[in-house]
Amino acid sequence: MLCFSLYSASRATTQAYRRLLEPWDLTYPQYLVLVELWELGPRTVRELGADMALDSGTLSPLLRRMADAGLVARSRDRADGRVVTISLTDRGEALRADLASLPLEVGRCMGLALDDANELLDALHRLTASVQSADEPDAAPAASA
16 A cells, blocks of 8 residues: 555654654754754744644644754744744754754665655655645546546
């Protein structure tokens, strides 16, 4: 079953990240937030949630723990206090160099050459886009009854 294979691969990948991130006392979702901020700079909680496909009930406690650990700073927009922007602290930025080799290490754990990893990534992006478009309200049914 494809769904079980995807689930198993996802769990194995998350476990590899968990093991590799342990020395920095980081969780995989915290690492993903750091990567997002390293690549895109400060983001609102809403933007982070959309980019990471996480709701605010999941993301807010995660960001609170990261702020408590000194990795990110939270600031409220002066014009609209409901908007919270997340930015890296010096400590969060410093982790970029420490964790720069992590994607290569995970790739090594997967046993994938760079070209194979890129092909897999492209296939997964196509799969995700296809499944998401099938979930759209105006999507045509896959089969008629």
